[in-house]
Amino acid sequence: MSTTSKEIRLASRPTGMPAAENFELAEVDLPALEDGQVLIKNHWMSVDPYMRGRMMDIQSYVPPFQVGEVLSGGAIGEVVESKNPDCPVGTWLNHMGGWREFTISDGMLDQRIDPNLAPPQAFLGVLGMPGLTAYAGLLRVGELKDGDQVFVTAASGAVGSVVCQIAKAKGHYVAGSAGSDDKCKWLEDIAGIDKAINYKNYGSQPELEAAMAEACPKGIDVYFENVGGDHLTSALNLMNQFARAPFCGMISRYNDTAPVAGPPNLVMTVAKSLKLQGFIVTNHLDMAEDFLRDVPAWIKDGKIKWEETVYEGIEKAPDAFMGLFAGANFGKMLVKLS
Amino acid sequence: MSTTSKEIRLASRPTGMPAAENFELAEVDLPALEDGQVLIKNHWMSVDPYMRGRMMDIQSYVPPFQVGEVLSGGAIGEVVESKNPDCPVGTWLNHMGGWREFTISDGMLDQRIDPNLAPPQAFLGVLGMPGLTAYAGLLRVGELKDGDQVFVTAASGAVGSVVCQIAKAKGHYVAGSAGSDDKCKWLEDIAGIDKAINYKNYGSQPELEAAMAEACPKGIDVYFENVGGDHLTSALNLMNQFARAPFCGMISRYNDTAPVAGPPNLVMTVAKSLKLQGFIVTNHLDMAEDFLRDVPAWIKDGKIKWEETVYEGIEKAPDAFMGLFAGANFGKMLVKLS
Numbered sequence: 147m148s149t150t151s152k153e154i155r156l157a158s159r160p161t162g163m164p165a166a167e168n169f170e171l172a173e174v175d176l177p178a179l180e181d182g183q184v185l186i187k188n189h190w191m192s193v194d195p196y197m198r199g200r201m202m203d204i205q206s207y208v209p210p211f212q213v214g215e216v217l218s219g220g221a222i223g224e225v226v227e228s229k230n231p232d233c234p235v236g237t238w239l240n241h242m243g244g245w246r247e248f249t250i251s252d253g254m255l256d257q258r259i260d261p262n263l264a265p266p267q268a269f270l271g272v273l274g275m276p277g278l279t280a281y282a283g284l285l286r287v288g289e290l291k292d293g294d295q296v297f298v299t300a301a302s303g304a305v306g307s308v309v310c311q312i313a314k315a316k317g318h319y320v321a322g323s324a325g326s327d328d329k330c331k332w333l334e335d336i337a338g339i340d341k342a343i344n345y346k347n348y349g350s351q352p353e354l355e356a357a358m359a360e361a362c363p364k365g366i367d368v369y370f371e372n373v374g375g376d377h378l379t380s381a382l383n384l385m386n387q388f389a390r391a392p393f394c395g396m397i398s399r400y401n402d403t404a405p406v407a408g409p410p411n412l413v414m415t416v417a418k419s420l421k422l423q424g425f426i427v428t429n430h431l432d433m434a435e436d437f438l439r440d441v442p443a444w445i446k447d448g449k450i451k452w453e454e455t456v457y458e459g460i461e462k463a464p465d466a467f468m469g470l471f472a473g474a475n476f477g478k479m480l481v482k483l484s
Numbered sequence: 485m486s487t488t489s490k491e492i493r494l495a496s497r498p499t500g501m502p503a504a505e506n507f508e509l510a511e512v513d514l515p516a517l518e519d520g521q522v523l524i525k526n527h528w529m530s531v532d533p534y535m536r537g538r539m540m541d542i543q544s545y546v547p548p549f550q551v552g553e554v555l556s557g558g559a560i561g562e563v564v565e566s567k568n569p570d571c572p573v574g575t576w577l578n579h580m581g582g583w584r585e586f587t588i589s590d591g592m593l594d595q596r597i598d599p600n601l602a603p604p605q606a607f608l609g610v611l612g613m614p615g616l617t618a619y620a621g622l623l624r625v626g627e628l629k630d631g632d633q634v635f636v637t638a639a640s641g642a643v644g645s646v647v648c649q650i651a652k653a654k655g656h657y658v659a660g661s662a663g664s665d666d667k668c669k670w671l672e673d674i675a676g677i678d679k680a681i682n683y684k685n686y687g688s689q690p691e692l693e694a695a696m697a698e699a700c701p702k703g704i705d706v707y708f709e710n711v712g713g714d715h716l717t718s719a720l721n722l723m724n725q726f727a728r729a730p731f732c733g734m735i736s737r738y739n740d741t742a743p744v745a746g747p748p749n750l751v752m753t754v755a756k757s758l759k760l761q762g763f764i765v766t767n768h769l770d771m772a773e774d775f776l777r778d779v780p781a782w783i784k785d786g787k788i789k790w791e792e793t794v795y796e797g798i799e800k801a802p803d804a805f806m807g808l809f810a811g812a813n814f815g816k817m818l819v820k821l822s
Contacts, residue, residue, distance in 0.1 A: 396751045408746030413734045415762035422760040424753035
């Protein structure tokens with residue numbers, strides 16, 4: 147008896163902000179398993195800002211999605227049928243075959259997870275790629291050193307919230323920005339950062355800069371960049387000598403349809419010997435072992451907490467993805483599939 | 485009998501491009517030497533783009549010049565009177581008391597030079613700060629690695645010309661840009677780089693980018709930044725994954741009177757895991773020993789050559805300085821004082 151699986155395909159490439167029409171829901175009959183394959187029933191799938199880049203027809207660090215084909219991305223599922231003796235029924239896997247209810251896989255490149263260690267969806271967030279992104283970006287690319295003052299953009303997001311809490315766990319002064327008062331309250335009261343500012347309260351770059359300056363009375367030594375735009379211009383003015391800016395993302399730029407001017411004060415990079423460095427988590431997988439030692443320990447000690455925003459059902463995956471660009475997520479944006 | 489010395493003072497802070505009225509020539513009677521002091525007769529002085537920053541009233545990595553006071557900068561001179569037994573008459577010194585004919589110094593922080601090793605003014609250029617800037621910027625900040633494709637802006641300048649030739653001495657493909665056909669011819673025929681382009685031939689950023697792309701068929705792994713503006717926008721599009729951009733200067737921006745938009749494509753830094761890093765030579769003085777081993781050897785082997793543009797007389801120092809921003813120099817800009 148064949149299994150049917152609903153999946154989301156790229157109907158057309160978005161221009162500017164992604165819209166519902168760029169996605170289509172389809173249902174497919176899955177073929178019978180071949181030897182070595184497993185059938186994974188997906189319980190959770192991830193939507194992430196980087197996927198916007200894959201919807202454009204340009205070569206980047208990951209190949210573009212193809213129009214008419216199913217999307218893909220991180221997902222957590224359980225093996226429900228197996229023709230692979232190394233991957234029996236009941237195995238939980240973290241894999242890249244998301245945006246669909248069932249995935250056929252050879253199981254070889256998929257990460258086995260222990261659903262008793264943490265809720266399985268945590269492996270799409272704090273214990274997964276976003277968490278490792280935070281860890282590698284802050285510690286290696288950001289070269290976090292004793293006494294550093296840290297500023298985090300998109301501070302309540304899946305990556306930013308972990309950056310904030312790792313820095314706090316290591317004893318740093320941490321400030322950050324987010325897009326609602328609720329998010330700021332969570333950052334200060336639950337995540338325990340020193341100062342959170344709601345960037346939507348500031349109508350211009352100089353106002354935002356003044357708020358960031360007040361939040362960082364000793365300047366900024368590590369500026370964790372998730373957003374770009376006015377935040378970056380402000381940060382360049384506020385960064386201390388030898389400060390580092392890990393560039394994790396620039397979500398404010400991903401839906402531009404025409405060139406938008408960059409920061410007018412990039413010359414500060416020379417004047418203050420700043421380092422601005424882009425990075426991609428997949429180039430830092432060698433840190434996974436340290437990450438999976440440190441972060442679970444911090445979670446156990448109550449030093450790292452997280453929030454999830456959950457949309458239910460594969461049909462809602464496009465809404466969840468589009469919500470990322472409207473700030474609809476509080477912490478990790480997830481789609482619950484079963 | 486007292487010595488009189490002509491000197492150049494900052495008459496007023498420049499707004500935009502420096503002008504003659506920002507400088508004034510003065511003559512002073514020097515006091516008698518105190519114990520421990522020496523009187524240096526300056527033969528050469530340096531003008532450098534970084535001095536423009538010191539003419540503004542802002543704190544930076546060096547303190548601002550004061551209006552009404554004598555300017556300062558690198559100079560080469562000979563001790564003609566000494567009350568310091570460790571620094572006798574006849575000692576040649578590389579010191580920071582330039583913009584004047586005679587300097588009184590305690591000689592302690594000044595670098596002794598051997599005028600038989602190279603023409604003394606070379607210690608203001610290829611064997612001095614500009615040379616060390618090139619060496620540290622390319623090798624440490626730029627992390628030059630085997631096989632890297634190198635692009636150098638202001639490639640015939642005091643720093644750029646040394647960057648080009650160090651990279652060639654180490655076997656790299658090197659392209660660069662300069663502001664005249666003569667400079668480009670020197671770069672290809674004398675400095676031996678693979679391709680030089682005259683950026684003044686291109687009226688727009690896309691045209692410049694096309695020329696840079698043609699000059700760098702395998703992309704850019706190290707982009708040595710001296711200029712900013714359209715060059716940087718183009719480079720961000722042409723840099724390969726993991727490329728590094730040492731930011732040595734942005735001369736195109738130093739005389740701005742209002743904010744000028746930055747590169748619209750800074751997001752490339754994320755997409756390609758680029759590193760953009762400003763630096764100041766004085767933070768890399770620990771490399772001086774290696775520098776003074778390698779560069780004289782390359783000079784001896786004919787692998788590093790240099791040009792000088794010389795203005796005669798202290799009165800001409802402001803013209804020499806202003807000429808830097810008009811591209812009037814070919815190689816190191818110098819003022820010969822005696």
